[in-house]
Amino acid sequence: MGILNKLITEGSSFSAYNGTTPLVNPLATQQSKLHADGNAPGYSLDGSQASLVTSQYNNYLDGITNPPPSPSLLDLNGVIPPVSSTPGSTQQLPYLDHLPT
DSSP states (O other), X not given: OOHHHHHHHHXXXXXXXXXXXXXXOGGGSTTOOSXXXXXXXXXXXXXXXXXXXXXXXXXXXXXXXXXOOOOOSOOOXXXXXXXXOOTTOOOOOXXXXXXXX
């Protein structure tokens, strides 16, 4: 009897799924609300869907309960940030307004 057959038939305290394929965590699919909800921002941008994302994040079996990382504080709701016109400023112009030629 091979090790996989033994694992599947007898199980093991060292395996959560005893040789079977686990379910795919929704955060690893296109339906994930982690980064986007359709065209709307997701949890990582503005904190929306926090309870759903937190429960799915905790479905990863790593032995501890982990809170997901905090949402970004950088989201500007799609608005291009202001560009400083001060002489000597090191702020760069928005990339999409100045694509390479």
